[in-house]
Amino acid sequence: MSDLTIKNLCMQFSGVVALDDVSFEVKSGEIFSLVGPNGSGKSTLFNCINGFHRPQKGKIQYRGQSLTKCQPHEVVKLGISRTFQNLQNVPYMTVLNNILIGAHQRITLKETLYRWLTTAQREREEAMALEVMDFLGIANFEQKYLSGQPYGIQKLVEIGRALISQPYLILMDEPAAGMNDQETIEIAKIIGEIRDVLGITVLVVEHDMNLVMKISDRVCVLDSGHVLALGTPEEVKQHPEVIKVFLGEQAHA
Ligand SMILES: Nc1ncnc2c1ncn2[C@@H]1O[C@H](COP(=O)(O)OP(=O)(O)OP(=O)(O)O)[C@@H](O)[C@H]1O
Ligand SMILES: [Mg+2]
Missing domain, CATH: 3.40.50.300 (P-loop containing nucleotide triphosphate hydrolases)
Incomplete structure (x- = not known):
């Protein structure tokens, strides 16, 4: 097909x-x-x-x-999700939060604000982000700021942000x-x-x-x-x- x-x-x-x-x-x-x-x-x-x-x-x-x-x-x-040739990461955010950005690409701004207020939803998305980080072998970097991390890690975070939208x-x-x-x-x-x-x-x-x-x-x-x-x-x-x-x-x- x-x-x-x-x-x-x-x-x-x-x-x-x-x-x-x-x-x-x-x-x-x-x-x-x-x-x-x-x-x-x-x-x-x-x-x-x-x-x-x-x-x-x-x-x-x-x-x-x-x-x-x-x-x-x-x-x-x-x-359909994508990664970018020039990384679209936010260096002053943690690896986890950089990946979570991708979870919000499917939804409207109103839904995003609502979700950030809803603990259960936030927890579900964090669990999903952890699965993605595990899959990519970067779970240890979860709470690390992206700034200063090796380029290879930054590239994996870019992929992680695309994967979290499933x-x-x-x-x-x-x-x-x-x-x-x-x-x-x-x-x-x-x-x-x-x-x-x-x-x-x-x-x-x-x-x-x-x-x-x-x-x-x-x-x-x-x-x-x-x-x-x-x-x-x-x-x-x-x-x-x-x-x-x-x-x-x-x-x-
Ligand atoms: N936004 C734009 N405005 C004007 N020209 C553009 C724009 N985007 C791409 N181009 C032009 O279109 C052509 C194709 O560019 P593109 O970026 O798609 O190439 P590429 O195959 O991805 O190259 P690379 O391997 O260097 O990334 C080039 O001539 C480029 O200058
Ligand atoms: Mg190109």
């Missing part, structure tokens, strides 16, 4: 074509990776899916329902960026468990091709806003256009 359908999506910013007729489907239970050079439109696509941008053309459907006119909080309510589909924008080798191995394991243990479909943007090849069921390669290749990691790796784009990138590095 298809969870997410992107059809003929076009997005321009005053003449800059960020997405050019992009189409693909993410199946339920997949780990689907989106790769491509800097500026190829990966984050723009996430911003279109989660309601930050309104694409000029095309369709985005989640389990048959159109997302193209949804506000970000409505997208979360439908069961999504069916998670969008992860460069989860391994800035991570060392050991942390990248840990992230690969966590992404696998998000799908296998929590049963969440994963759409991930990543530059680390070793990680992408290891974790993905399918990979879509974007180049200058259009789909260059789409297939299994093996198929994509051998695609002549992909070799050209990625070898070209390395040659200019």
